[in-house]
Amino acid sequence: MPITSNSTDLPAAPGRRRFIIGGAAAAALAGVATATGAPAQTQTRARVVIAGGGAAGLATAARLSRRLAGAEITILDRRREHFYQPGFTLVAAGLKGPSYVTGATGDFVPAGVRWIEESAAEFDPAGRKVVTDAGRTLPYDFLVVATGLTLDYGAIAGMDVARIGQDGLGSVYASPQAAAATWAAMSSFADRGGVALFGRPSTEMKCAGAPLKYAFLTDDTLRRRGTRGRAELIYNAHNRVLFSVPIVAEKVRMLYRDRGIRTNYEHELQAIDIGRKVATFRTPGGPKELQYDFINVVPPMRAPEAVRNSPLRWQTGPFAADGWIEVDRATLRHSRFAEVFAVGDVAGVPKGKTAASVKWQVPVAVDHLVAQIAGRTSDARYNGYTSCPLITRIGRAMLVEFDYEDNLQPSFPGVIAPLEELWITWMMKIVALKPTYLAMLRGMA
Amino acid sequence: MKELDVATFLAVFQEMLGPLLWALIALAAAATVLFVWVMLRDRGLRPRRLVWAEVAGLAGGIAAVLFMLAVTQSQLADIGGPVDWVLVAVIFVAGGVGTVVAAYGVLGALRHLA
Ligand SMILES: Cc1cc2nc3c(=O)[nH]c(=O)nc-3n(C[C@H](O)[C@H](O)[C@H](O)COP(=O)(O)OP(=O)(O)OC[C@H]3O[C@@H](n4cnc5c(N)ncnc54)[C@H](O)[C@@H]3O)c2cc1C
Numbered sequence: 001m002p003i004t005s006n007s008t009d010l011p012a013a014p015g016r017r018r019f020i021i022g023g024a025a026a027a028a029l030a031g032v033a034t035a036t037g038a039p040a041q042t043q044t045r046a047r048v049v050i051a052g053g054g055a056a057g058l059a060t061a062a063r064l065s066r067r068l069a070g071a072e073i074t075i076l077d078r079r080r081e082h083f084y085q086p087g088f089t090l091v092a093a094g095l096k097g098p099s100y101v102t103g104a105t106g107d108f109v110p111a112g113v114r115w116i117e118e119s120a121a122e123f124d125p126a127g128r129k130v131v132t133d134a135g136r137t138l139p140y141d142f143l144v145v146a147t148g149l150t151l152d153y154g155a156i157a158g159m160d161v162a163r164i165g166q167d168g169l170g171s172v173y174a175s176p177q178a179a180a181a182t183w184a185a186m187s188s189f190a191d192r193g194g195v196a197l198f199g200r201p202s203t204e205m206k207c208a209g210a211p212l213k214y215a216f217l218t219d220d221t222l223r224r225r226g227t228r229g230r231a232e233l234i235y236n237a238h239n240r241v242l243f244s245v246p247i248v249a250e251k252v253r254m255l256y257r258d259r260g261i262r263t264n265y266e267h268e269l270q271a272i273d274i275g276r277k278v279a280t281f282r283t284p285g286g287p288k289e290l291q292y293d294f295i296n297v298v299p300p301m302r303a304p305e306a307v308r309n310s311p312l313r314w315q316t317g318p319f320a321a322d323g324w325i326e327v328d329r330a331t332l333r334h335s336r337f338a339e340v341f342a343v344g345d346v347a348g349v350p351k352g353k354t355a356a357s358v359k360w361q362v363p364v365a366v367d368h369l370v371a372q373i374a375g376r377t378s379d380a381r382y383n384g385y386t387s388c389p390l391i392t393r394i395g396r397a398m399l400v401e402f403d404y405e406d407n408l409q410p411s412f413p414g415v416i417a418p419l420e421e422l423w424i425t426w427m428m429k430i431v432a433l434k435p436t437y438l439a440m441l442r443g444m445a
Numbered sequence: 446m447k448e449l450d451v452a453t454f455l456a457v458f459q460e461m462l463g464p465l466l467w468a469l470i471a472l473a474a475a476a477t478v479l480f481v482w483v484m485l486r487d488r489g490l491r492p493r494r495l496v497w498a499e500v501a502g503l504a505g506g507i508a509a510v511l512f513m514l515a516v517t518q519s520q521l522a523d524i525g526g527p528v529d530w531v532l533v534a535v536i537f538v539a540g541g542v543g544t545v546v547a548a549y550g551v552l553g554a555l556r557h558l559a
Contacts, residue, residue, distance in 0.1 A: 095518055393523075394518060394519070395517070395518070395519035395520060395522075395523030396523050396525055415528060416528055417526060417528070420525065420526050421525050422525045422526050422528060422529055423517075423519060423523045423524050423525055423529040423532070424528050424529050424532050426517065426519065426523065427513070427517050427519070427532070430516075430517050430518070431461070431516065431517060432457065432461070434460075434461075435457045435458070435459075435460035435461035436457050436460075438460040439453070439456040439457050439459070439460050442456070442460075444452070444453065444456035444457075445453050445456055445457060
């Protein structure tokens with residue numbers, strides 16, 4: 001391997017990090033590092049390309065740049081805006097404006113990391129290079145794919161993203177503006193009442209709790225306006241449960257019953273007639289049309305095209321069809337290309353496409369990558385942890401945290417009960433989650 | 446959540462409050478210093494002043510709770526399980542004690558109600 005590696009007590013290269021000036025400062029940092037559990041820097045000349053500068057890409061860049069001295073780290077992402085996506089739901093509930101969820105990618109690119117404002121168009125893992133949409137070829141020693149996922153609105157016949165916000169058409173996912181437009185549509189529905197449809201796609205999706213939350217929030221908005229009696233809320237589950245984790249599914253089923261939210265099982269949105277306000281669902285008994293006054297469209301989600309068209313994707317199994325990357329679920333290392341890792345939504349692992357999973361995945365992938373450079377092995381493991389504060393009304397939420405095996409993984413066992421509607425959980429969602437997310441982008445959380 | 450250590454908490458609060466974090470820490474430190482200085486100067490606590498400070502503290506505690514409800518767009522009716530009441534109590538006590546210390550210090554420095 002052409003990569004030099006090594007020792008844990010080397011002084012940091014000048015200029016790598018603002019506050020490491022010399023040996024003494026590096027020693028001081030080593031002290032801090034032990035206190036925060038982070039090992040000291042590894043010297044290397046490795047070229048690391050990070051495709052995607054969203055939640056996972058930026059967090060990876062922050063941690064890698066802290067742990068590697070002398071590495072050439074490059075982030076590839078054409079998008080200048082950074083979206084704090086967990087806040088989209090709050091925008092779509094009228095509690096926050098689009099500016100709450102919109103930041104600048106540039107503010108989070110760590111010092112010393114190069115950011116190229118181009119997209120990865122082609123992955124060539126055999127040749128160890130990435131080609132950008134501008135035709136630039138980037139050779140790498142290590143590749144971290146963090147491109148997130150693509151919202152496939154085109155898969156829903158008749159869907160038009162430009163019309164979100166009009167004629168009762170909502171879609172929280174599309175963008176901060178779409179989330180705000182969805183609030184406008186939901187709010188005017190809440191004034192009048194009628195039929196509201198909710199649901200989710202049968203593909204893997206980010207934050208599987210978000211469609212459920214939005215039904216709760218619509219219910220709450222109606223109650224606050226005194227129009228709940230004039231409205232019918234229907235949640236269309238794509239399979240036979242409301243959530244993939246049984247204990248959570250049962251809890252949501254009971255809450256929906258309590259709130260009077262009707263549930264259809266095995267209903268997946270396949271087409272929409274925006275003018276007539278009719279949605280067509282794929283069901284075991286054939287297509288079924290439902291009239292609506294308000295609908296929250298959650299599109300199918302797939303790996304971005306460049307990933308789908310690459311050898312990185314799963315070749316067989318449940319993650320093959322939508323092109324998710326074939327990684328080991330515990331280490332996030334590619335199963336066939338040892339110098340490739342995938343973190344975040346694009347990783348082909350069960351469950352967890354959330355910012356919370358990113359928070360747990362990134363340190364694991366980074367540790368394996370750094371260990372490989374240093375000629376060590378890492379025993380860091382990702383257990384599938386994911387979390388989604390499930391808002392059940394404005395002012396209350398349930399902490400829902402689980403792992404690959406559907407085990408609940410409460411962060412505050414004995415203090416904050418999971419699956420209980422609490423103000424403290426709501427408070428965490430609205431006060432602490434965004435700062436935690438931003439700290440994660442900087443590699444500090 | 447992993448890595449729940451002091452550095453993480455500080456990083457999170459830094460993101461939450463920005464420069465305000467340091468302003469608040471400075472304010473708390475100033476109030477504490479003032480309180481200690483007044484106490485040393487008077488060689489003890491003055492009961493009359495303490496009572497006034499405690500009255501202010503009561504208001505401060507209530508204000509802290511109302512403030513947290515307002516910033517989280519919540520109502521008292523949203524307080525659910527026992528841990529929510531604990532949280533309300535913690536917010537009340539924090540706001541209350543902070544106000545008592547600050548009020549006692551300020552009153553002592555002004556000496557009007559001494
Ligand atoms: C409505 C909604 C609610 C959510 N709620 C929660 C929640 O409550 N809790 C939670 O933990 N998570 C939640 N999430 C999920 C969370 O936001 C995502 O899981 C997280 O952002 C994933 O990070 P990522 O880096 O994989 O993808 P992203 O943050 O989406 O970033 C991907 C980046 O890759 C870039 N990119 C794409 N293609 C390419 C390419 N070919 N080349 C280069 N760059 C590329 C994009 O421009 C983007 O910047 C929610 C998401 C949504 C939409």
